[in-house]
Amino acid sequence: MTAKRYTWREILPILALALFGLVWMVPLFWTLLAAFVPTTQLLNGSPLDWLQNLHLGAFAEAWDVAPFPRFYLNTVIWVFGLLALQLVTVSLAGFALARLDFRGKDQIFFLFLTQLMVPATVLILPNYQTLVTLGWLDSYQGMMAPYIASAFGTFLMRQAFKQVPKELEEAARSDGASWLQVLWHVFLPVTRAPLLAFSIVSVTYHWNEFLWPLLITSSVETRPLTVGLALLVQSSEIGAQWDLLSAGTLIVAVPVIVLLALVQKQFTNSFLSSGIK
Amino acid sequence: MSMKAKLFRALLVLCSLLVMIGGASAQDAITLQFFYPVGVAGPLAQAIDSYVGEFNATHDHIQVEPVFTGGYSENMARATAAILSGQPPDVAILLGIDIYTLIQLEGIIPLDDYIASENGLDIDDFFDAFMANNIADGQVWSIPWQRSTPILYYNKDAFAEVGLNPETPPATWDELIEAGKQLVVRDGDNVTRWGVEVPTSFWIFANFAIQAGQHIGSLGDDPCAVYLDTPEAIEALAFLRTLQEEGIMPDGANAWGTAPADFIAGAAAMIYHSTGSLSTLLANSPFEVGTAFMPAGEAGYGANVGGGNYYIMKDIAPERQDAAWEFIRWMVRPEQIGQWGIDSGYVAPRNAAWEVDPLMSYAADTPQASTARYQLEYAVKEFPATYGGQEIQVITTQAIEAVNTGEQSPEEALAIAQERANEVLIQNGCEL
């Protein structure tokens, strides 16, 4: 293979993109620096002082001030617990809408559409009151409840199931398999890609979610990372502890960035699939 | 005996066992849920957790579960939501100014019976200024804990550098302007050190109004009183604007958290801030930190108290309330609350705390710690101790922001704020 000669016309946009990307990263670099340099040095010292005073103290302190391990656990439980429930509801509902015939399909379809139109974020007030009635405040199920049914996931799976060849389904049915068995053995194995796409979107969205968990949770046992971080920011309203804040920010953000670096392509595709309506 | 019957009996035994275990542990200890905010730096949450840990270790029958709920207003929001939903915490540290809102919500109980009981408390030992927000309808509803007033912090090195005497900080508004002018450092158009920075906040503004001669809130027991459009309040706000117009204070709104950061970084030579920030400022400033009374206005010195108090909630079992009282009593012991004063910088709110160690020796070594205590002589009830106080706080702060950003004149801004505050009061059943 002969090496292709690049023209300036091709290289310039790449350079522009690289430069643009670098500028885009400045706030993150700054946070990184602020986390490893003691705040008094950062504010009063020169860059040389910074390099001489790099430390991990802020991470230790942040880890100490806020129970981050517990916050991690909470986030994992609520995000992945929710995902498990969602995978069940969206597979079942998506299958029914794609492959089964029944009365009232249009009306039910419309009900799902309503959820696409009215995001749960807008309904925090009445949903909060519902949770009060149910006694689900400060609980994982309370955080999950408004999202357990997912119109986005349901439509995504409906789309995917529609493309499964009818013959596969008929073969299984004539062998006497129940619809649930057909779904499990025939449909789900061939729709792993959309399931994964949905999972990535769901996990990213809820991992990052803030306002709803903030309102619902009131104890260390349920608070997710985002809420813990915001409390850290608030508790340091004195504002002088930038190293602490930056360390806390990184503790929350780094897993997401690492994950992204590992599966960027998959991630990109998943977010594109969130475009399916 | 049939299989079914056997199974049934086994189940029955199991159930009764479970009930016994459950009952036993319920008798063993009462677990109290304790909501607390932290108004200033983060490590204070750790201090509280460690006190609670000590309490739990020394009390078999009461276990306290501390829940850090964020800043003051977050904390109040959380408590209100819990009260409205019928699942209140047992004990909470809430602002003194929220007392009427809490009474209106039927969320708290008066503590007079506890105070007078065998396991009581010498309530007269607490500083009068710190009890002003804790009494309503002739009853005591809360016990002072993290109490403060704003004070003036100044950079002694900067004073010496510009030829000011580091031991005589400005004592009047005029002297504040004079000193401020001298302390400003410019680099071309850019100011690298400001003379003074006053955070844009209702809590700080109230002090200036008192110094000008008329508090913006009630001094007595009136949950419907707000005096934002008085000549004195207007004068106070105009003075804040003057500081900016003279080029002494940064233009625009100044965030609560920005002032200490600027002070430590040497970007502001003087700041108004809570005593609660004392320990952090002392620990982080690479120069000598001076503290002083807030400079006097036409009516002399004046201070608006602030901070959090212990409340006991209403909709809980009497034995839980008893347990909560025992916890509060333990926390406000002179040694304990003195230790808290050292850890935080808050003013230990009772005389006895200052007369025993650890606070006694600390105060001797760190004179800055006593500034706020002596300023209490000029301190009055905190604003806005009214119905809808959380909303009136924001309304007041917005008026100051409107003036500090040059959008409105003090007269205009305060007239609007008064009108909005009145509306809130009327919504809450006040007859104005």
Add this chain to the structure above:
Amino acid sequence: MPNQLHTQNEGVEANLSLPRSLALPAVLRSGGAVAYLFLLPSLVFLAVFTLWPILSVIRSSFYARRGRSQIFVGTDNFERIFSDPFSQQVILNTLGYVTLSLLMSVFGGLMLAILMNQGLKNIGFFRFPFMATIALPMVSVASVWLFMYSPRVGLLNDILGGLGLPRSNWLSDPDLALAGLFVVYLWKQLGYFALFYLAALQSLPDDVLEAATLDGVTFWQKLRHIIWPLVSPTTYFVTTIGVLNSLQQVDHVFVLTQGGPNNASSLALYYVYEQGFKWFNTGIASAMTVVLLAVLLTMAILQFVYLERRVHYD
């Protein structure tokens, strides 16, 4: 056997395309009962957490809280929202914010996508900065920017000062605070919208773009007359999610400005939070929620009309 019946029936439908009315009533077919069973979990949660709240929030928008009780106040809450200058400002802020973010998602997203689509395609490395910000929690992003914006110790002013530009008190200036929030949103979400355009561009046949280049047309002509019409379905989609997305932004308001100074950066959802969850003026908060619902409904209707038209005329 019901199962066979169903299979046969499906076969009939598939092969002969019988009109629906001639087929067996749907509920009698085996799929019917199973379908309802499969849909049940979703339907329960949709009913309780989407349908019911919509109805209940409409109801509570006609009430006001006093102490622990609710009083019927008619349309007072709506009158207050539309007459109070502060809530009017919130509505205007929100409109401005949504409009700006619409422009950003469409034009910014398209430009970034075009840049990403040049030359060395598919090099994820160059895209990483823009993907990373999508993945980060808004709370973290806002905390990062809190430090960037800090007036005297923040990096932004240092950079501006270094370039000889005037420094500003970003979040404390009523003219800049909302823009400051918007920049944070832009920084986080630009890559997200660029993604959709990138996918659209990459699905275009190469020769379309290259042919245009060879003919010596300017970039703007190419953009206007070739790319823009070709990506219009994506634009339609990006517009929709752009509006939905920006209406839901509240985390950065919470961390950065709390709606200040003097209400200059408050957005509708933050207003709902403040009224409903800080001050417990549930009636006012409900009324603002109803206004938001009305906007979303209008959007849905417009979309519907647009789709209908496309079906008819395309």
